[in-house]
Amino acid sequence: xxxxxxxxxxxxxxxxxxxxxxxxxxxxxxxxxxxxxxxxxxxxxxxxxxxxxxxxxxxxxxxxxxxxxxxxxxxxxxxxxxxxxxxxxxxxxxxxxxxxxxxxxxxxxxxxxxxxxxxxxxxxxxxxxxxxxxxxxxxxxxxxxxxxxxxxxxxxxxxxxxxxxx
Amino acid sequence: xxxxxxxxxxxxxxxxxxxxxxxxxxxxxxxxxxxxxxxxxxxxxxxxxxxxxxxxxxxxxxxxxxxxxxxxxxxxxxxxxxxxxxxxxxxxxxxxxxxxxxxxxxxxxxxxxxxxxxxxxxxxxxxxxxxxxxxxxxxxxxxxxxxxxxxxxxxxxxxxxxxxxx
Amino acid sequence: xxxxxxxxxxxxxxxxxxxxxxxxxxxxxxxxxxxxxxxxxxxxxxxxxxxxxxxxxxxxxxxxxxxxxxxxxxxxxxxxxxxxxxxxxxxxxxxxxxxxxxxxxxxxxxxxxxxxxxxxxxxxxxxxxxxxxxxxxxxxxxxxxxxxxxxxxxxxxxxxxxxxxx
Amino acid sequence: xxxxxxxxxxxxxxxxxxxxxxxxxxxxxxxxxxxxxxxxxxxxxxxxxxxxxxxxxxxxxxxxxxxxxxxxxxxxxxxxxxxxxxxxxxxxxxxxxxxxxxxxxxxxxxxxxxxxxxxxxxxxxxxxxxxxxxxxxxxxxxxxxxxxxxxxxxxxxxxxxxxxxx
Amino acid sequence: xxxxxxxxxxxxxxxxxxxxxxxxxxxxxxxxxxxxxxxxxxxxxxxxxxxxxxxxxxxxxxxxxxxxxxxxxxxxxxxxxxxxxxxxxxxxxxxxxxxxxxxxxxxxxxxxxxxxxxxxxxxxxxxxxxxxxxxxxxxxxxxxxxxxxxxxxxxxxxxxxxxxxx
Amino acid sequence: xxxxxxxxxxxxxxxxxxxxxxxxxxxxxxxxxxxxxxxxxxxxxxxxxxxxxxxxxxxxxxxxxxxxxxxxxxxxxxxxxxxxxxxxxxxxxxxxxxxxxxxxxxxxxxxxxxxxxxxxxxxxxxxxxxxxxxxxxxxxxxxxxxxxxxxxxxxxxxxxxxxxxx
Numbered sequence: 001x002x003x004x005x006x007x008x009x010x011x012x013x014x015x016x017x018x019x020x021x022x023x024x025x026x027x028x029x030x031x032x033x034x035x036x037x038x039x040x041x042x043x044x045x046x047x048x049x050x051x052x053x054x055x056x057x058x059x060x061x062x063x064x065x066x067x068x069x070x071x072x073x074x075x076x077x078x079x080x081x082x083x084x085x086x087x088x089x090x091x092x093x094x095x096x097x098x099x100x101x102x103x104x105x106x107x108x109x110x111x112x113x114x115x116x117x118x119x120x121x122x123x124x125x126x127x128x129x130x131x132x133x134x135x136x137x138x139x140x141x142x143x144x145x146x147x148x149x150x151x152x153x154x155x156x157x158x159x160x161x162x163x164x165x166x
Numbered sequence: 167x168x169x170x171x172x173x174x175x176x177x178x179x180x181x182x183x184x185x186x187x188x189x190x191x192x193x194x195x196x197x198x199x200x201x202x203x204x205x206x207x208x209x210x211x212x213x214x215x216x217x218x219x220x221x222x223x224x225x226x227x228x229x230x231x232x233x234x235x236x237x238x239x240x241x242x243x244x245x246x247x248x249x250x251x252x253x254x255x256x257x258x259x260x261x262x263x264x265x266x267x268x269x270x271x272x273x274x275x276x277x278x279x280x281x282x283x284x285x286x287x288x289x290x291x292x293x294x295x296x297x298x299x300x301x302x303x304x305x306x307x308x309x310x311x312x313x314x315x316x317x318x319x320x321x322x323x324x325x326x327x328x329x330x331x332x
Numbered sequence: 333x334x335x336x337x338x339x340x341x342x343x344x345x346x347x348x349x350x351x352x353x354x355x356x357x358x359x360x361x362x363x364x365x366x367x368x369x370x371x372x373x374x375x376x377x378x379x380x381x382x383x384x385x386x387x388x389x390x391x392x393x394x395x396x397x398x399x400x401x402x403x404x405x406x407x408x409x410x411x412x413x414x415x416x417x418x419x420x421x422x423x424x425x426x427x428x429x430x431x432x433x434x435x436x437x438x439x440x441x442x443x444x445x446x447x448x449x450x451x452x453x454x455x456x457x458x459x460x461x462x463x464x465x466x467x468x469x470x471x472x473x474x475x476x477x478x479x480x481x482x483x484x485x486x487x488x489x490x491x492x493x494x495x496x497x498x
Numbered sequence: 499x500x501x502x503x504x505x506x507x508x509x510x511x512x513x514x515x516x517x518x519x520x521x522x523x524x525x526x527x528x529x530x531x532x533x534x535x536x537x538x539x540x541x542x543x544x545x546x547x548x549x550x551x552x553x554x555x556x557x558x559x560x561x562x563x564x565x566x567x568x569x570x571x572x573x574x575x576x577x578x579x580x581x582x583x584x585x586x587x588x589x590x591x592x593x594x595x596x597x598x599x600x601x602x603x604x605x606x607x608x609x610x611x612x613x614x615x616x617x618x619x620x621x622x623x624x625x626x627x628x629x630x631x632x633x634x635x636x637x638x639x640x641x642x643x644x645x646x647x648x649x650x651x652x653x654x655x656x657x658x659x660x661x662x663x664x
Numbered sequence: 665x666x667x668x669x670x671x672x673x674x675x676x677x678x679x680x681x682x683x684x685x686x687x688x689x690x691x692x693x694x695x696x697x698x699x700x701x702x703x704x705x706x707x708x709x710x711x712x713x714x715x716x717x718x719x720x721x722x723x724x725x726x727x728x729x730x731x732x733x734x735x736x737x738x739x740x741x742x743x744x745x746x747x748x749x750x751x752x753x754x755x756x757x758x759x760x761x762x763x764x765x766x767x768x769x770x771x772x773x774x775x776x777x778x779x780x781x782x783x784x785x786x787x788x789x790x791x792x793x794x795x796x797x798x799x800x801x802x803x804x805x806x807x808x809x810x811x812x813x814x815x816x817x818x819x820x821x822x823x824x825x826x827x828x829x830x
Numbered sequence: 831x832x833x834x835x836x837x838x839x840x841x842x843x844x845x846x847x848x849x850x851x852x853x854x855x856x857x858x859x860x861x862x863x864x865x866x867x868x869x870x871x872x873x874x875x876x877x878x879x880x881x882x883x884x885x886x887x888x889x890x891x892x893x894x895x896x897x898x899x900x901x902x903x904x905x906x907x908x909x910x911x912x913x914x915x916x917x918x919x920x921x922x923x924x925x926x927x928x929x930x931x932x933x934x935x936x937x938x939x940x941x942x943x944x945x946x947x948x949x950x951x952x953x954x955x956x957x958x959x960x961x962x963x964x965x966x967x968x969x970x971x972x973x974x975x976x977x978x979x980x981x982x983x984x985x986x987x988x989x990x991x992x993x994x995x996x
Contacts, residue, residue: 006172006173007172028286031286032256032257032286032288043807043808077808078808078809079805079808079809079810090198091198093288096268096272096289098933098936098937099265099268099269099597099763099929099933100764100930100933102262102265102268103265103762103763103764105291106262106291106762106796107762107796107798107801108796108801109291109796110291110294110795110796110797111796111797111801111805111810111815113293114814114815115805115810115811120194120197120198120290121290121291122198122259122288122289122290123262123288123289123290123291124286124287124288124289125271125272125275125276125287125289127279128276128626128627128629128630129626129627131626131629131940132626132936132937132938132939132940132941133940133941134937137937137938137941141909141941141945143873144873144907144908144909145908145909146909146941146945147945150944151941151944209641209642243642244642244643245639245642245643245644264435264438264439265431265435265597265763266432266435266598269596269597269598272596272630273596273630273632273635274635275630276629276630276631277630277631277635277639277644277649280648280649281639281644281645294792294793294795294796295792295793297442297792297795298438298439298441298442298443298792299442299443300439303439303440303443307411307443307447309375310375310409310410310411311410311411312411312443312447313447316446317443317446338670338671339670360784363784364754364755364784364786422696423696425786428766428770428787430601430604430605431597431601431763431766431767431929432598432601434760434763434766435763437789438760438789441789442789442792445791452692452695452696452788453788453789454696454757454786454787454788455760455786455787455788455789456784456785456786456787457769457770457773457774457785457787459777460774460958460959460961460962461958461959463608463958463961464604464605464606464607464608464609464958465608465609466605469605469606469609473577473609473613475541476541476575476576476577477576477577478577478609478613479613482612483609483612504836504837505836526950529950530920530921530950530952588862589862591952594932594936594953597929597932597933600926600929600932601929603955604926604955607955608955608958611957618858618861618862618954619954619955620862620923620952620953620954621926621952621953621954621955622950622951622952622953623935623936623939623940623951623953625943626940707973707974741974742974742975743971743974743975743976763929764930767928767929767930770928770962771928771962771964771967772967773962774961774962774963775962775963775967775971775976775981778980778981779971779976779977
């Protein structure tokens with residue numbers, strides 16, 4: 001459907017690293033909104049350490065989304081609802097792949113609406129060919145030396161292989 | 167967030183009858199889009215028969231959404247993606263309450279995208295106070311003579327009680 | 333743990349027919365409470381028709397629970413919370429076997445607490461050997477002529493076979 | 499992996515009608531076993547009535563699996579474990595698409611192993627492009643006049659459209 | 665329902681820190697039983713380290729449950745079933761919020777009943793307004809500087825903010 | 831069913847340590863295939879460190895499967911699909927206990943089929959008495975000094991207790 005795109009959407013995540021699944025959601029969001037901001041979590045949480053720095057993760061996404069024309073990449077270290085508000089976002093957009101995603105996102109959604117009832121989060125279902133794809137799965141495949149061709153962009157695969165050699 | 171609303175959203179469902187949970191999703195959609203069309207399924211499917219006719223269901227919703235100003239109600243008997251396309255909709259919007267909703271909607275999403283890759287469906291998480299609320303639950307409570315005050319609008323409760331007496 | 337049992341518990345269900353899984357939950361409840369009332373749903377709901385009448389279902393349960401000494405069986409055609417209140421019950425007790433049970437019971441729990449905040453429902457996890465056992469599964473096995481020995485009491489198996497011959 | 503195929507597998511289901519998802523599981527089973535018997539449930543269960551007769555369903559599958567060379571189609575009206583035993587099957591093979599499939603199959607698995615501990619059931623995960631595909635979804639799409647091209651074989655689509663016109 | 669409360673219940677957990685969701689379950693348990701012991705896990709498990717010491721966690725709970733009159737707080741470093749037995753508990757009581765809770769608790773339930781068949785565990789469904797609330801979610805919100813007002817008691821919020829500054 | 835067993839199956843896992851649940855799946859697989867290779871993951875993944883070395887884990891399994899006659903144990907540090915291919919395996923066989931298993935295995939299945947479309951993975955449902963049993967649950971019980979008799983073989987229990995004393 002050719003339609004006027006309007007408003008600003010924020011796509012938050014850790015993107016450690018970005019996969020074809022993430023890029024599919026970002027592209028679909030970019031088709032719905034006038035402007036999309038990919039928001040990369042920077043503040044380290046207790047439970048996980050990232051393989052790539054926030055800067056590296058932003059770079060990798062930036063290189064891939066450039067062709068879409070209406071997508072920016074920024075890192076953030078606040079509540080996502082505060083980040084969304086400051087950027088005048090109409091909605092936070094997230095992908096859902098599986099039940100476990102759904103449960104986690106449901107919980108975060110209720111927390112976020114408690115923090116900021118005026119910021120709406122919306123969800124898209126992942127495309128079937130990417131419904132099995134996660135950053136942690138990709139890292140596991142890379143660790144075991146598997147083929148990353150259909151999982152992440154070429155440049156990301158290279159950086160991942162370099163990073164794991166260290 | 168006070169923002170310009172833009173675009174058209176379609177909220178499909180059987181709404182047999184409409185609950186406060188449905189109305190919450192419709193109102194939140196109406197805050198994001200310039201125009202919302204509530205689409206009431208009219209063609210009877212094999213697995214279920216509705217308690218109310220499509221016309222009655224449209225009437226009950228219409229009375230409740232009038233105050234929102236930018237919401238219309240229509241019945242449909244085609245594929246929802248065709249309905250959405252004909253009305254120039256930017257997106258189909260649905261609420262998610264529970265795992266079983268998620269599974270069903272995931273399946274329908276993939277089917278719909280196969281039919282019409284250009285029509286995007288987006289999802290909102292139901293508010294916690296409505297996450298347990300379904301039309302079938304409401305009908306069960308009504309059958310056992312329970313209090314419908316916090317579940318459906320007053321006018322719907324009355325019609326439901328009348329309908330079940332028949 | 334040998335302890336004084338206290339209070340009244342209600343175990344609601346359709347029990348169409350009672351299985352060893354139901355009887356396990358009833359016996360475990362009878363070990364915790366002074367008095368247990370097995371409450372058999374009588375009012376036909378829209379979505380299902382029972383194979384046995386409420387009277388027959390009560391009889392089948394009654395014959396099995398007699399040996400427990402502190403269990404009664406009654407049919408009911410109201411909201412379960414009203415039934416529980418009228419019998420001075422301390423709690424409604426239900427078994428949980430699987431995710432789908434959990435989702436349904438979560439929904440009913442929220443509805444019931446809306447109706448009657450003073451009536452508490454509690455849940456027990458089914459024993460592993462009965463976690464796959466449901467009345468509908470039993471009826472399916474019976475339809476195909478399978479062995480019911482480990483699924484339902486002897487008397488129930490006989491009645492089930494008789495009923496299906498008709 | 500080119501390997502010798504050995505043994506007999508049974509693929510049970512209602513196949514009302516057969517979809518590309520079913521055919522994918524059947525073909526993958528036929529690559530593992532010397533001989534495959536597609537077993538079409540004939541005895542009507544209480545909860546559902548089929549759109550096509552067992553004979554029609556067998557015919558539709560037969561036309562599609564002929565090219566595989568090692569697949570037969572038969573209807574059955576007994577317990578699947580008895581059917582498997584009589585045909586000297588090494589295993590019953592089923593596809594898993596989603597959580598709800600898993601729960602149902604887990605329950606059936608425990609029941610079947612209770613009936614016949616010597617008959618093993620094994621499961622395959624559906625291919626991602628078919629993970630959303632079910633016979634009931636297909637019938638719903640057909641009812642609404644949607645495009646069946648990627649969902650079922652051409653011949654099945656034709657019969658489905660004919661059947662629904664009646 | 666005004667009723668005599670009887671027996672002893674144990675409410676185990678890590679409570680790192682206690683949330684309004686935990687306090688809701690504790691209060692509902694205190695309305696059913698004569699005496700409630702909140703049991704705070706002390707032995708560090710392999711997979712997680714707590715933010716607060718067992719002593720601090722006990723203190724925070726103690727300050728909140730004092731008003732209930734019949735609730736004590738103790739830390740434990742044994743199997744919960746052994747702790748329950750030594751305190752003559754009639755039941756272990758736990759809250760269920762989501763599918764993932766259910767799966768974990770189902771597994772623990774079977775393990776516990778294997779260890780101590782005489783100790784019964786019972787479950788309560790969390791109230792809808794707390795169904796999204798977990799200690800780890802609260803810690804994440806606190807890390808990002810979000811508002812904790814509706815999530816944990818004032819005193820807990822203060823300690824959490826102090827602790828995270830270190 | 832007495833039948834000729836044919837082909838090679840690979841049963842991968844971390845087995846840290848092996849439980850009666852794992853041994854049940856291995857024995858059932860050994861009844862279906864001519865030869866079974868239990869494949870013990872050796873390459874440490876990012877998210878977890880094992881309690882026992884790969885060598886120790888292989889030893890513990892080896893001692894238990896010797897009596898089956900057709901089962902070997904090997905450690906591996908590559909992609910499981912590559913390991914399976916090199917050993918001429920007809921199938922990778924895994925047990926499914928719960929929803930969370932299913933989701934993880936579904937994801938891995940799609941990744942593996944992307945890597946190696948010619949290697950088929952098949953799944954067996956765990957027996958009900960082991961459906962609650964996991965290596966991490968066993969380690970937790972051992973940490974708290976619980977009885978391991980029904981959870982792991984005697985020799986494994988001893989080693990586990992020794993290991994945890996260090």
